[in-house]
Amino acid sequence: MRSIEQACYWLARLPPREPLPLSTPAEADIVVVGAGLTGLWAALFLKQLDPGADVAVVEQGIAAYGASGRNAGMLSETVDHSHGLAVQHFGFEEARRLAALGEQNVAELTAFIRDRGIACDYEPSGRLNVALTPAHLEEAARSVELAERLGLTTFRLLDAAAVQAEVHSPLYLGGVAVAGGGIMDPARLTDGLRREGERLGVRIYERTTVHSVSERGAGVVLRANGTTLTARRAILATSAYTHHLLPAVTFRFIPLYDYIIVSEPLTPAQWDAIGWRRRQGITDGRAFFNYYRPTPDGRVLWGTSEATYYAGNRVDPSCDHSPHHYATLRESWRRHFPQLADLGWEYEWGGAICSTTRLTPFFGRALGGRVSYGLGFTGHGLGSTRIAGRILAHLALERKGDLLDLSLVTRAPFPYPPEPLRRLAVNAVTRALRRVDAGGAPNLMLRLLDRLGIGFSS
Ligand SMILES: Cc1cc2nc3c(=O)[nH]c(=O)nc-3n(C[C@H](O)[C@H](O)[C@H](O)COP(=O)(O)OP(=O)(O)OC[C@H]3O[C@@H](n4cnc5c(N)ncnc54)[C@H](O)[C@@H]3O)c2cc1C
Numbered sequence: 001m002r003s004i005e006q007a008c009y010w011l012a013r014l015p016p017r018e019p020l021p022l023s024t025p026a027e028a029d030i031v032v033v034g035a036g037l038t039g040l041w042a043a044l045f046l047k048q049l050d051p052g053a054d055v056a057v058v059e060q061g062i063a064a065y066g067a068s069g070r071n072a073g074m075l076s077e078t079v080d081h082s083h084g085l086a087v088q089h090f091g092f093e094e095a096r097r098l099a100a101l102g103e104q105n106v107a108e109l110t111a112f113i114r115d116r117g118i119a120c121d122y123e124p125s126g127r128l129n130v131a132l133t134p135a136h137l138e139e140a141a142r143s144v145e146l147a148e149r150l151g152l153t154t155f156r157l158l159d160a161a162a163v164q165a166e167v168h169s170p171l172y173l174g175g176v177a178v179a180g181g182g183i184m185d186p187a188r189l190t191d192g193l194r195r196e197g198e199r200l201g202v203r204i205y206e207r208t209t210v211h212s213v214s215e216r217g218a219g220v221v222l223r224a225n226g227t228t229l230t231a232r233r234a235i236l237a238t239s240a241y242t243h244h245l246l247p248a249v250t251f252r253f254i255p256l257y258d259y260i261i262v263s264e265p266l267t268p269a270q271w272d273a274i275g276w277r278r279r280q281g282i283t284d285g286r287a288f289f290n291y292y293r294p295t296p297d298g299r300v301l302w303g304t305s306e307a308t309y310y311a312g313n314r315v316d317p318s319c320d321h322s323p324h325h326y327a328t329l330r331e332s333w334r335r336h337f338p339q340l341a342d343l344g345w346e347y348e349w350g351g352a353i354c355s356t357t358r359l360t361p362f363f364g365r366a367l368g369g370r371v372s373y374g375l376g377f378t379g380h381g382l383g384s385t386r387i388a389g390r391i392l393a394h395l396a397l398e399r400k401g402d403l404l405d406l407s408l409v410t411r412a413p414f415p416y417p418p419e420p421l422r423r424l425a426v427n428a429v430t431r432a433l434r435r436v437d438a439g440g441a442p443n444l445m446l447r448l449l450d451r452l453g454i455g456f457s458s
Contacts, residue, residue: 001321004070009262009295009347010187011069019062019206022225028056028203030396031222031231033210033245035059036068037186037381038374039237040193041389042396047200049393055202056231058224060209064190066239070351071382072260072291072303073186074281075109076127076178077102077154078380079387080408081359081455083146088453089358090407092150098406099150101387106181109386113184118192121296124182125279126154130163130175133439136285140176154179167282168275169336183281183293186382205229213245213371220370233396236373237389239381240315240352246366246373251415253362253376254426255315255352256307259325261333262347263300266340271298273339287433290332291379300343302333305379307353309426312419315352322350353379356413359455361388363395363409372396376413414454 005011030046032039035057046055059065079102080086086095113122131137140157147155156177158166163175194204210224213234222229236242240255271277281293288306295301306328310319326348334341356362356376361384363374372395374388391409394401403409416422432446442450449455 004065004317004320004349007321007347008070008187008349009299009301010073010185011064012347013185014064014069014187014191020204021207022058022205022227022229025227026056026229027054028229028231029054030056030233030235031220031229032057032235032237033213033222034066034237034239034241035063035190035194035204035206036066036237036239037190037193037385038239038377038388038392039235040190040197041386042235042237042392043197043202043389044193044200045390045393046396047197047202049397049399051200053397055197056229057197057202057204058208058210058222058229059204059206062206063194063204064187066241067351067353067381068190068385069187070260070349071186071379072281072293072301073184073382074127074181074291074293075106075122075184075382076181076281076380077106077383079105079360079384081378081380083143083150085359085453085455087146089360094407096150099147099152101403102383103152103154103180105383105387109383113189113192116192116196118189118196120184120186120188120192122182122184123279125281126177126179127181127281127283128158128163128166128175128177130167130169130282130284131173132171132284132286133173137174139285140174144176166275166278166280168273168339170338171336177280181281181383183279184382185296189382210245213367215367215370220367234371235392235396236371237392238373239375239377240354242354242373242375243313244315246371248366249364249373249375250313251418252413253354253356254309254416254422255313256309256355257319257322257350258303258305258307258353258379259322259329259350260301260303260348261326261329261345262295263302264344264346265298266300266343270340270343274337286437288437290336299346300333302329304329304332309423311423319352320350321348325350357416357454358413360408360413362411362413363388363391364412365395414452
């Protein structure tokens with residue numbers, strides 16, 4: 001199996017460069033662990049709030065090594081996984097606030113990449129959520145109606161003819177077109193934020209694994225690469241890896257591996273056979289859905305949210321590949337697009353998504369307030385990590401911010417059970433959701449979890 005740097009289409013496209021590891025004892029005002037989107041946005045917001053702050057970012061791989069460089073690159077305005085879930089968890093008024101915040105975030109993010117000249121192949125092509133069953137059609141209609149009640153004007157219901165006209169799959173029965181958001185190269189976005197941070201004076205130490213964070217006087221000391229980094233405050237932007245440094249958060253999230261394949265470039269005739277001229281990112285209505293999009297050089301990226309939980313919260317390179325998922329991905333492509341059943345696939349990889357029982361991020365502090373953390377972006381982090389970066393910068397600088405009163409900041413999600421119950425529970429829910437995706441009715445366990453507002457998805 002290829003290393004992630006070669007296997008992941010986006011990472012393989014990054015220009016090679018020589019990263020700088022931490023090699024001697026160093027100090028900073030604020031240290032951010034993790035050079036993914038959360039950590040780098042946090043560093044940029046720290047510099048915006050306090051331009052004089054000495055900020056360092058520490059990353060075990062290179063910037064974009066984690067989910068930020070491995071995702072599908074589908075940017076949406078979603079902060080809350082689904083507007084229906086937001087209403088269920090936080091009430092109608094806060095769901096309305098999150099919906100507006102999500103739209104504002106996409107507008108600010110895309111203005112930022114344009115103004116700073118971050119070349120991440122952004123295409124504002126919107127998204128489609130396609131219905132594969134009559135139940136999905138009903139849900140599509142409900143979601144458009146709710147979006148309108150929440151003040152969103154970008155959602156439009158499509159019938160079978162309208163969705164087929166967009167993209168030619170015999171499986172589509174209808175769907176929802178959302179005008180906002182689009183597609184981009186997520187690794188180039190992350191790398192662009194790294195360069196922007198460096199331009200503002202942020203020091204970025206890569207190939208530097210932090211082994212511990214502990215108190216030292218009024219501040220913290222981080223041990224990494226056989227040396228130390230001391231700081232007044234630390235931000236952990238370590239997503240699905242956070243339990244390695246802060247075991248206490250283990251019961252608030254689960255790491256789930258999603259897998260993706262990327263095809264060879266399609267010929268013009270092959271594109272004609274499937275349509276997709278507007279190049280939207282696409283998802284479907286199943287619990288374990290496919291997500292897919294065209295790439296800048298005319299390939300198809302095809303992913304699955306049928307995620308794997310590796311017992312004991314394992315997150316390491318041994319999880320980066322799954323031949324079983326690659327085979328089922330190819331098979332599901334053939335079912336969706338039989339006219340291109342012979343398409344060849346050139347890249348395949350996995351990455352860890354970080355999920356909570358309420359499917360929205362959460363934030364917290366540790367070591368007497370010296371450490372702040374934020375994680376749990378599920379499959380929506382391309383946009384929502386920017387909001388998280390803003391929240392974390394305010395928490396670390398102890399500044400008042402307009403986002404700190406959001407329930408996803410003030411309230412922790414319902415906990416997951418510890419092992420071995422965790423593994424058994426995840427397996428039971430996975431099996432039950434598979435049955436629903438195959439057309440069965442939700443069993444008692446799923447109905448109970450639904451009543452409690454507890455979800456399971458990457
Ligand atoms: C396969 C896949 C598809 C996805 N598709 C989409 C999509 O289309 N749209 C969307 O919005 N979202 C998508 N997501 C989700 C999105 O990628 C994440 O929510 C987002 O990237 C999270 O960013 P992050 O910075 O919090 O985490 P990460 O990018 O994982 O960053 C955490 C960083 O911390 C580093 N780190 C961890 N521990 C240490 C340590 N001890 N020392 C030093 N460094 C450390 C890691 O190496 C990593 O780089 C997808 C995710 C995956 C995996």
